[in-house]
Amino acid sequence: MGWLARVVGNLECEDHLFWSASSYGVFSVSDAVRLLVQSNIVSSPTWPKVIWGNNVLSKVMLFHWLAIRNSISVKDVLINRHILPSSQSNLCIWCLEEVEMVNHLLVHCKWSSKIWADLFRWWKIYWVIPGSIELFSFDWLYGMGITASKF
Template sequence: MCISNIKFAVLVNGSPSREASLNRGLRQGMAMGEKKLVTRRWENDRPIKDLFPTLYESCRDKFATVNKFRSLDPLLSNYSKWDFNLVHLLLLFCSMCHDNLATMLSHVVFDDLVEDQVEWSVSSTGVFSVSDAIYTLIHSNGVITPTWPKVIWGNNVPTKVMLFHWIAIHNCIPVKDVLIKRHILPASQSNVCIWCLEDTETTIDLLLHCKWSFKIWAELFSWWNVSWVIPGSIEAFSFDWFFGMGIKASKYWKLIGPATIWAIWLDHNDFIFNGKFTCCSALIHNIKLKTFLWASNLNLCNGNQSHVWEHNPSLLCF
């Protein structure tokens, strides 16, 4: 089936251009570019299907086996050797790759009575798992285990808040500079922080270090009767929510921290796109209310303890 009745338009500075029709349709049943790839002229003006005949035929046959690349070695009885049938060995690089591949596979012994299967060599069971892959990646390259997965995934907050927390840790939220580059905001608009109007708006500044954001955090610290120095990254601050506030208080700060950065972000967007501004006291009240509802659903407090939560939540830790 050929699909040729589609029209499209190109966005120019955020505005769609005049609609245009496709001159050639998309033909179902063949991957785009497949025919051009296998018939394109390569070395000595020969197509790839002639340069790599065995490989080409194996790719086309979904039931192909490794036997296509094996041939009996007359010098070694009951043994076989690899025969990749690569005409492209005229190139030095391809020749080196061929030799390396043959060396890697030289120790492989075939048993025609056993069916081929894929095994994950890192695992003792031969079954792939994400945990084994991460463990291998970390320990093989000497990479320090990141702490942020512990403070995000599995936390009892809504999924959208969890995802925003993850994006914020990776410094990938669309702050004003990103919105300007994507032509969502006009180029004439300044990229300074919308709250303090002093520094360039960044993820860290917007959610943690801006004067306005810092005031929100200070009020929340005072609410819990704690003194805290805000770290230089969201990852470090997130680790404080989970492990630095004390065992009894951390179960509440696991909710308060993500809820706060989420509330700041929503208020930021409401101001950018709708021109609505929420005062600091109203935003803090919304954070307290939201976290109280989350904590109640998790049985961390009772529904009739709203007065305690509002005025002295540290009493819930006793």
């Protein structure tokens, strides 16, 4: 018998969400990072630095983490989870040429890659598009061979 069978409910109390990684029961990004590091989900010692070591909004960091984990709800994911009907096209909303997946939308789509190319040209950086958002993040972390003042 599994652990769920041992759960005892209380009909007199209202249900509520509780984040067990926090002593207060409330979710925070810092508690999530600590949990990831402690549970060895993080595969590289630089992984937390790639995502959480930047001075950016927590929403941006969370989006970045979800992108690297391939967990953004793009059409391909939504159709496979039966949230969107299977009859709906799974092609990229911008180019209508490739399946809408995280790496395609953020790096490889002709629209997003043009934005990146224009930015890097402006910074005078010669850049080859990486194979994934994860590789792009590591390139970004190590400065792509330029000084931080350009950024």
